[in-house]
Each structure stands twice: as structure tokens, then as C-alpha cells.
Amino acid sequence: MPQSRGQEAALDRTAAAALPTRAGAPLTADRIGEALVTSGRISRTQLDWALGVQRRTGSRLGAILLAAGLVSRPDLYQTLAEQWGVPYVDVTKVPLGMSTWEHLDPARLARELWVPIGRRRDGTVVVATSQQPTAERRAEIEEELQRPVVLMATTDWDVDYGLRNLFRDQLLDAASHGLWRNDKEHSARTVVTKRQGAVLLACLLALIGSAIAAPGPTVAVCSAIIACGFLVSVGFKFVVCLVGAYHETFVQVTDEEAAAVGDAELPMYTILVPCYREANVVPNLMANLAALDYPPEKLEVLLLLEEDDEETRAAATAARPPATVTFVTVPRGQPQTKPKACNVGLVFARGEYLVIYDAEDQPDPDQLRRSVAAFRKGGPSLVCVQAALNYFNAEENALTRLFTLEYSFWFDYMLTGLSAMRLPIPLGGTSNHFRTDELRLLGGWDPFNVTEDADLGIRAAALNRRVGVVNSTTFEEANNAYRNFVRQRSRWIKGYLQTTLVHLRHPVELVRSVGWRQAIGFALLIGGTPISFLAMPPLYLLLAVSLLLPPSAMASVYPGWVLWTSLANFLLGNALMVYVSMMGVFKRRRHRLVLWALLNPLYWLLHAVAAYKALGQLVFRPHYWEKTDHGLTSVQPPAGPH
């Protein structure tokens, strides 16, 4: 949209002071600090304190003052503007138009901290930046824009605001369709490829044909396949858990290693917190983030708020977040999913590392430090580490108990085992820590996959990157309502089905790229999990029938060996899962939950319900995001570090 003459005049007035022909000397901490003291924005004592922090952490003085709330962003950047000898501009008050900037990459601009905010009558482009406007910088921007520019100072928030408004459609499109455009083969936008559809159809027809021609043998063969598939899937998990247990004495990052990473060595860390209709948990979020043991000036918290979610935005504003928290508005558009919001957040992430937390998460205070140590220890091929998840409301009701049993074995044994065996790791919903640049190279999250985290872990493996685990825990709220649980679980299972279909589009290529072991591991874990849940009802039915009828009466359909094997597999599989669940909570020292593991077969029935719902949704609403309600618990999260 072309700018009006009024807009141009306003920009001209704001840019009245021309840039100095020669860039000023680099700013030192003393200069900006003294300037802030001189202007009365901070006191001498505050400056001395901040300089002390700077000596310890190596952070920028402005960032320290901001994070501590001693100076506001506009005050800081206005002082910087004076130091830099350029005018200050409040981007939120400048009318923005995008007519000629479509060729620019907003992600790059976000990283370089500049945004074109208008054009003057003489064709000069007015650019707002929160970086020192040196001559080299101006030259780079002019080269990018192919026009002379006038640089003005603004805050980093203003740069982001400008980018979000100028490039709204571009951001939305990139967040929603970026992966699909760049790498269709790894996107779940297409649910089933033509070839997969043909294979599935052929299998279905063969099944129907054989059921008509020979119903008895068909039932027997299917039953045997289901029972064996169930046992193989469960057996695989059990073996991985044993490997995980075997490696329990290997600590990814020791306390000493975590403590050895000095404050000065800690890099900038971005925390993405996607929130949607979670006004009730936002106050807790602020408290939990404040408990993190990490220099606050090196933290960048991006609160990802959907455009239409005024309630959460109001709650977040009311919580009076510190200056390290930035609200990022996620443009409204389909698919309205968490991964899409995360992709928008990724554009604005400036940390060397990045982590996702849910709004109700309570991470171990040293989790970020430990992750930094894990990345340094793991070398450049390690692109992501997953922290363990567990629940603070474990003993609220039967469902939360069973959920805790499941999470304990999954995160404390399974993921450790997968990591030790160098098998693909499906990431959990939160507390996945990334190298930000590598995450961008991987293409970010797939907004069409409803378990985008699990998919990303597998995609990383498929692209020969390594995903590991870190010995730290994030405590979450366990789902305590059955319908809510089925909704959540059906999304997870649908996501696993999507992920299976995506990564098995070219099985031969998958084997070639990751090898047999990883490919089989992926198939058994990601494909096997939904299959084992889907297998539960037929196996339960078989058990019920075998209780009612003697084996001889069933012999016409089920030969003795088939029935015996099916029942034995079913019993063995359930016993194995009960056992690992018991051990998982024992390891967590939640001793009161150990015997609850005996109810695991019933818990799996709930999974079965969710699995069939997921299967139906995969066919009819493949990209629909079943929203899980949070904040339902009546249990207060424990205060303080664990």
C-alpha cells in the first residue's frame, strides 16, 4: 500500500537529524551507563550494581538494566539514540505500509534488528534499528534495499512490532506453509500419498476378499498378527526401557558440569511459550520462569499469543511480566496450531539456544544451564536435548496417577534407552531444547502435524542430526479429566499416525539415510505405539470370549495354537507394561503409585478409545488440533526448586 504524503512528512520530521557522516566510536558500558545517570534515568548505585553484574556475566549493560527493571526500553533506546547521534522513533506510532518490502525476509531482519518503516519524498528509505547504526551497517542495509537509507534508533520490541505488522501475511504463510513449500516430503499437509493410498487400498481389498472367501482362517491369521504385533511393539519398548535402566548410572550432565558453566559463558537463551486460552495459568508461568537459575538479561521469553485470544493477553499483561518477556502476536489463520505459533516465535528468536515450555510448566531451575552443558558436551551434531517431564499433581485422582506412571517410565527409561541406542527420539510436548540455527535448518515445526514435536525429533534423525536427553525435569499438570484426556491422547496418537505416514513415504530412502536399526526403531516406536493401542480392543474381546467359551468350542475359528499364542502374548505384553510402569515410579520415588500400575490394562483401554478416535480424525479431520484444557487441577504446584 503506497504511503500518503502525510506519512512521508511525518517521517521527514522524525528524521530531521541526519546521520553523522562517520560512525561514532563504539559505545562502551561506561558511556551508556554514564549517559543514563546523567539523564537521571538511573542512579549511580544502580549503575555500579549493573556494572558488577556485567563483570560477572559479560552481558550488555543495557540488557542488565532492562532485565532488572531499572530502566524502560524507550528510555534506554532514547539514550542510545542520543549516543549514536540519530533520532529515536516509536515504531508503534508510525503508520506502516508494505508496498515495496515483500522481497525482504522478515526472519533475517529480525535477526539483524532492523525494519524499514517508510520512504521519504526523495526516495530515501527510513529504517528503524535497535543496533548501533554504523556506516558498515548502513551500507549493508542500503545494499539490501537498493536505496539510500536514513537510520533511526528504536527498541528491539519496536523492530519486532514493525516486522509483525509489515510482514503479517508473509509470517503467517511461512509459519503455516514454509515446511510444505521447502520440503513437501516431510510435511503432513498431505496425509497419504498416492502410493500409500494404493497400498492401503490393496491391503483393505485383500482383507475383505479373504474374509469373504475364508472367514475362519482370516480371523485366525488377523488375530495372530495383531497379537504378535502387540507383543513386538511392547517388547521393543520393554527392551529399550531395560537399556535405559542400564544407563541410569550414566549422567548426561553432572551437577559439577552444570555448575562449571560460568555466567559469563552462558549464551542468550530463547524460551517459547505458546499460550492459547490459558489465562488461568499465566500468573504461575511468570513465577516459574522467574525461578530459573539463568542470568535474566540472557533470557528472551517469547509469549506466543493468538491474535484472537484477548483473555490470555489481558491476563499476561496483568501479571506485569518483566522486560525479558515479549508478547508475540500470532496472526490468525489456518491451521491454528501450536507448531504454527512456534514457527512465528522462531522468526523472532535471538537466542543461541531455544526451548519450548507450556504455560503451566515448572522446569527444574538449573535446566537451561544443564542443557547448555549438554550441548557443549554432545558436540555440534547434537541439535536437541529433551528434558524429562513429570507431574506435580500426580496423586490427584486415578487418571493422574496412571498418567504419572506412564510419563515416569517414558521419560526416565524409554527416552534414556532410545538415546543410548542412538535411535530416533520422539520429542515430548515441552522442554525440548534446540540449537536455534539448527532448528531453522531443520525447517522448524510442521504445523500440519498434531504431534509436531515427535515429528521434529524423527525428522532430525532422518536428516542425520542427533537428539539426546538431559537429566533435568519439568513438572507439568497431569490431565485429570477423562474426556479431556481422551481428547489430548487422540491428538497424540493421530500425530504419531501422521508422523508414521510422513516418514514411511519412502521407506527404502529412509533405510538408506538412517540405516536399518534406526528405521526399524522408528517403525516400532512411532508406528507400533498406535497399533498397540488399536490392538487392545480385539485382544480384550478375545480374552472375554475365551473366558466364556472353552477352547474346543472356539477351535473352528481359532486353532488351539493361535488362541494360546494370542492370549499368552496379550498377558505377557500387559505384564511387561505394568512392570516398566512400576519401575518408573519407583525410580521417581513415588512409591505410593507403584501398585497403581496394576491398573495399567484399564488405562490402556482409555488409550484404545483415543486411538480409534484418532484413526477417525486422521481420515476426516487430519489437521484438526484437539485442544487440551489446562489449569483444571485443584493441586497447587509446589513452590520453589524441586
Place this chain on the structure above:
Amino acid sequence: MASPPYSLPPVLTERWSAVRWPATAGRRTLTRLALSAPYVVLAVWLQARGVHSLPNAQLERVAGSLSRPGATVGAVTRAFPPLGPAIARLLPGGPGTLGIVGALGAGAVLHLCWERLVRASVPRWLIVLLLAGVGGSPIFWYNATGNLVGFVGLIAFVVAAAGLLDFLYLGRTTGGYAAGLSMAFAVLCDPAALVYALSMAIAIPFLGWERFRGEPIAILSAVAVVVFPTVAAVTAWAFLEWRFTGTVNHSLLFASGAFGFPAGLAGGLRAAASHVGWELTCAPVFAVGAVSLLPRRPMAAVGLLAVPLDLVLTAWFGLHAQTGQGIVLLSIVGLMAVPSRPNRIIAAVLAVEAVAGAVCTVALSDVGGTAHLLRAMGL
């Protein structure tokens, strides 16, 4: 300050390899093979001379009956414990091969004991002496080469016991898995292991007394995680047996001749106690181990009493039939109970009892299958 119950357990900085002996898997395998070599030689020699033990020959017969044409699922379901016949079916070569497999297992058992004694910082000379006292006895030879089912059950029990100690003393859940799964394996090899599992369950509160002081629920859950695999295995088998044959405990108990009480209940109990007393005499290392443990871990020492109690029960119930199995079991448990860094007095007593135990077992082993073995060897 005690950490909250849901936090990660205390960090174990020690790598597993640091507590294994030898440190590498390859060397451990070589050690096991070296330790089993004499028994393998003995088994091969016996096979070459056509000497077969009764238990192994019986096992072959059971395995053979399962492969008869027309055998039904019900017949398989009655074959409890199933692992013995399954092993026998898988291995070609008849009872001789079973003897060689048992002989290989002997190396594994001795290695496990050796490793535990090394970790307990027992002097090397004493380790050699103690292991020679156990492994050098004809009863051990016989069980290793002539009683595969019983010996595999025993190996599983030893693995379970070692795992249990790691689980309870070091907090390693790996040990819990080893204890639970090995006990289930033992039960599927030898019905007598059912009572071993019971003794383990009884011993856990005593062995874990220090670790779980003031946490009765923790003790209960420790018992649950250790016995669950055994209970699950037996229950599942019983269910399958019930559905396919109509009986629940036919194969489990009566097929092994248990619960017959031919001498009456009281008479049987007296005989069983007397029998175990004799076994304790032949395994003085058990008494020495338990007594030396008393000052440091009194409750654990009391917990060890579950083992002879279990042997009394197995003998009383008639589950425990093979010659000297109890002696081997008591000796190995005694070795596991040797306290860390024994002082000179304890070391000297252990050395004396190792020699005395060897003499006892040689002197008292001229019975049953062991006598048959010794005669075959010309001793």
C-alpha cells in the same frame, strides 16, 4: 535435607563400567569362559564316556514328549516349568549338551560372585580361596553338569540376589529389573524358585531397612517390583493352564511331586529342618557371612535367615529334590553377604571356613547324583 519424593533420585555419578569387574564386556566374557572351562571339560568328558545324569535325561524325555506328533496345546500348557523343556528342545545333542550348557553357566555364577567380592574390596587371595571352596566342591560340579534346570534356576537366583543388593543398597533400578526378571526366569525353570522368590520378598524389608527407614510404603513397593514378574509369570501360566486343561495347579505343583507330605506334616517339617541343618553344615560360608554382616547391617543379617527358612519350606513342600542344590545356594548367598573391606579377623575366619566347607562338601557329598558323578570320575 531429604529431597522431595518426586524429584530425580540422587545422581549416581559412577558409571556402571566402574563397578563392573573386569571393566570391559569382552574381558568379562573371557573371565566367565575361563571360569567355566573346567566344568566344560568335565561335561565333555562325561559326555564322551556316556555318563548322563538323571535330571538332564529326564528333562530330555519331557522335551521329547512335547514334540510327539499329535501333542496338543494342553500338553504344552502342562509342561511347567516351561523353560527347561524349551531349552532342551532348542539344544541338539541330548543330555550331554545340557551338561555343557550348565557348565558354561557355572562360569557365569562364579564370575558374578567374584565381581561382587571385588566390589566389596575383599583381598584377591581370599576371593580365590572362597570361590575355590564353592566351585571346587563335587556338589557344585554335579549341579553344573548334571542338573540343568535346577542350576539355571540357581543362576537366575544368584543374578536376582546380586541385582537385589544393587537395587536396595545402591538405589539402582537396573538391579530391581535384574532381581524381578531373574526371579521370574528362575520360576519358569524350577518350581523351587517360587519359594526363593518368597524368601526374597521376606528378606527385602530387612535388607532395605536402612535405605527405606521410616518409609513402609517404599518397602512395600520394593517388594512389589521385585516379586511382580514372578507373580505375573505364574498367574499367566496358571490362567492359560486353566483355560486349556481345566486345572490350575496340576503342572505347577503336583507334577513336580510337591505337597505330597509322605512323612506327614510334622514329620516332614522335622525332616526338612534336619536336611537344611545338614546343608548349613556343608556351607559354613553362609553362617560366617551372616555373622560378619551382623555388626554393620544387623537387619540385613536377619534378612539372610529367609534363605534357610526358604530351604526348609522347599524341602517340606517337596519342591526341592536335587542333591546339594541348597548347599550351593547357601554358599553363594554367603559369598554375597561378605561385608565390604573385611578386617583381618573376618578374613581369617572366612579363609578357614572356605577350607572347612570344601572338606565338608567332599566328605558329605557321597550321596545321590553327586555320588554317581564321583563314581563315574573314578573318585
